[in-house]
Amino acid sequence: MTPTLAPIDWAVLIATLLIIVGYGTWKTRGSKNVQDYVRGGNTSQWWTIGLSVMATQASAITFLSTTGQAFSDGMGFVQFYFGLPIAMVIICLVFIPLYHRLKVYTAYEFLENRFDLKTRSLTAILFLIQRGLAAGITIFAPAIILSVVLGWNIVTLNIIIGTLVIIYTVSGGTKAVTVTQKQQMFVIFAGMLAALFIVIDLIPKEVSFVDAIDIAGATGKMQVLDFSFDLENRYTVWTGLIGGTFLMLSYFGTDQSQVQRYLSGRSMKEMQMGLMFNGLLKVPMQFFILLVGVMVFVFYQFNPAPLNFIDKSTETVLNSEYGDEYRSLQEKQNVLFTEKQELSLKLSTDEGERTRIQLSKLDSIEKNYRLESKFLIKKAIDSEYANEYTRLQNELEGLRANPVSDAFINKKDELNNLYKDSAKDTQTNDRDYMFIRFILNHLPVGLIGLLLAVILSAAMSSTASEINALATITSIDLYQRNQKEDLGEEHTVKMTKWFTLLWGIIAITIACFADLAENLIQLVNIIGSIFYGNVLGIFLLAFFFKYIKGNAVFVGALITQAIVIIGWWFDWMPYLWLNLFGCVLVILIANVLEFIKPSKK
Template sequence: MQTLSWIDWIVLLATLLTIVAYGTWKTRGRKTAQDYIKGGNTSKWWTIGLSVMATQASAITFLSTTGQAYTDGMGFVQFYFGLPIAMIIICLVFIPIYHRLKVYTAYEFLENRFDLKTRSLTATLFLIQRGLAAGITIFAPAIILSVVLGWPIVYLNIAIGILVIIYTVSGGTKAVMVTQKQQMFVIFSGMLAALFIILDLIPDEVSFTNALDLAGASGRMEILDFSFDLENRYTVWSGLIGGTFLALSYFGTDQSQVQRYLSGKSMKEMQMGLIFNGLLKVPMQFFILLVGVMVFVFYQFNQAPLNFIDTSIESVLASEYSEEYQNLQKQHHTLFNEKKALSLQLSKNQNNKLKHDLFILDSIEKTQRLESKYLIKRAIDTIYAQNFDRLKSELLAITNKNSNTYKEKEAALNTLYREAAKDTKTNDRDYMFITFILKYLPKGLIGLLLAVILSAAMSSTASEINALATITSIDLYGRNLKEEKDEKHMVKVTKLFTLLWGMIAITIACFANLAENLIQLVNIIGSIFYGNVLGIFLLAFFFKFIKANAVFIAALITQAIVITGWWLDWMPYLWLNLFGCLLVILIAFIIQIAQKNNDEVGTE
């Protein structure tokens, strides 16, 4: 557990409270649905562009993307290659339609084109996937503060969620966008400062060019992969094709993004805002990945732990595998000394033999880290087994005393059993950057970097619960009312739904886990739903002969097949976006043609 200095506390709290207070004050008194949901249609293009970027750049971006780069290198940037293409298509196709129809949500258009049930189904798919994602964006910064303060993650989930709810309920879309400009300024400033400090911490004899060369020798600078191997998640082709379809669905049909540019002063402002995002997003992600790679280079000269989660190490050292783990730590220390000497030598002498040797040592280190995780998992299993035997004996004793309370006690003990080692985790990539920040960065900058990550979490979560509330109030509640309600009523209802979705997001965060990697988890959740939703919109835009019933049935079938495909791991998750999109279009075609043939037969 780390402790913050008073300077870091001042920087952190002053930054966050200023953003919350400013957003609440600046957007107070929004009384009409136009003001509350669409921000009064007053946003300029740079506000739209920064808000779109801030919505996507959650705390997960800075925690997981840097961890991804540290472990696997720069190849993840290929994930974003399709984004500029998607921005152009959305500007040419989606925005003119939304602007002409003056919609509050993307799904209003679907009812105009198809019917109410198709609109409601698509809105519901959005609510499911975005509700899950909102919980994860709260969970990510809670990890940070749990490391810093040693507080339970559940309490931190609640605290972060409440901070976001305060200004989002107060000011609606305008509050989200006003605060996001300040948050993006904090984010850019903090990450630039972090990069310069990291470079300063690397030995003087190692230049920036040398650092890049060291990263390349360890396989961290392999940016482009032109292979068609479906086993590789991130290639040029998965980024250009799967990434384009994912970005089309996310920016074109996901209300958390659509609501950002629907607040634009004009169609031109909306389009310029998205183009601004398209031009800046890939360089921004490249920069964040580069920060992660530079942390990797730093650890070539400063020994990294086998596992970045202190509680995991404590658990294994307290188990019967303690001696085995300590031996592994000694091997890790010996390997570090070899790598450090070779890295210094390589920085002075460009030599292919040295690069090869460093690559081999890096592969050995990866193996050691995997072995470390394996030992930790074995320790966890041992803890579970020991607790199970103890709890089983307790359960038997209680059962003998009073059989009537058997089920109640069984449930309580099973809960205790599941809780036995839940705080011990083996996936530590998402802890890498925060551990580095707390251990090596100077006072004041630690507070700023924590403010960066928490600001990103707040901006993304605020956009999500704002969009979830809008969809619930407009597409489900408002559309199904038997009598029309006035503006004041709809604003009040939207605020209540904002509060409700904020509470739901907090609840989901409390049950979240690290899975494999947070940045991948969020994109996996999106990919399961986005392809299907995008296909529905493309059918609405371009295939006028396909009717509502065919689309509705096709969407249900497609979603079931995509979930099955993800569960059975048919393909890398990015390709699910293309697969779902094409599948719903194909099935809708088949159903519509079959229905047309049946109608023709029936009239003969």
């Protein structure tokens, strides 16, 4: 059943979004030169840069998937960000002084000066591929939310959300993105604080915050640090410090969506202070968001939770031949809930280690129930489409004697639509739905609208940064650089606006074909890890290996990218290690190629 928003929630949601879009469009109207449109006129102060950098990274995926990750697996995901402060220091000492001295508009201009045009173009294209994909996913995430809230088609919502972002990004360029992100971050901080206080308040009064932490700890949700060297474990202190550092170096040092944020600073000092501000605040912010997800988990120790947070999936399986099996699972979970509730209350009155162990075992049992429920849902959906598929195939066979008839064509179209629907609806992963379901079912009127505005503001800020950067790279690194004559600043700004519109449309198109995959935030980071290590290696070659020439780097980058994609496809290592792997590999291959046959610049 689709939830209904109260009028006050609609008012809060619509007013927040319209104010942000309207303010960004009005404040930055009339950007006529490249300096203003691409670098924001170099007027940003350090705190504006810091908030803009954080807003670019904090997409809707952050709030949907990170809370869902904590609900399912606990606080360990925060280790992913341990390399961030290290990366910020290195970027402030190495990258920013170089970019500032060369007065570049994009990070990849430097590569042409150091190597050659083809290396600059290749690196720019790698950025366009990975960031274009990510931009589509950042639109898809909030579309999921509104599809739950409104019952609207996800494709329609992708178009609406993407259009809102395009309006002010095309109008004002980098300055519009930066200006609006300050308001968006204010909404985000206010909303997440409110969510934490509300969820704690909803936990029974006899259970204090310390008790809630203890309950979460008993089920392993508060285990933050993992010092193991198990490569099968995605999130450990070492993957965060090593793989995470290389990922963050690539993202903040070479990804134009981030580089463009701090290049708008009024001085090198402002740029450096802005990045350090982000480095100091980002890890606590992610810890806080994960804590919200853990507190929602504790809330559900005292309140019944669905086996699956996607209502449509539950309805499908209950109406299928597997309905009785699913109801049996629901009954088992109800019995389990009563036991967990009693144990949680005991633990809050200091019942000891035995209670902790019992609660942990019950939590493991419930996880198995959830896995069983997903399996049943998948079978039910497949069965539903299988029966429909058989019926349509039989009807099609009867019409095959006249394949040009309207009846045959209509049945063929119906069968094709069935394939599309089957691919779209076979989603059983519900972690990304957990937080939105909690918001809609348990938060008070008014706050629901605010939390929806938080998630949509985050999506808009991140998507705006991405399509702004994509357009800049396309315009400056590819279009303008390959023109034989200088067409003037007004023409460059005009073309950048057209490229912004084009990339906005591409992002919307990608969003329409997106899937939940395993977990949205992991999907974005996996895409980045496939490309970022290679790109970072190219930059490190430019910084520190003065004897390496352009041909060796270009060929080495192509070989490295192919190997990294193969390594990801065959799951050679956890995805975070791909950043280190790609970085080291391109450096080694370029050195070998240079040694075998010295290249000319």
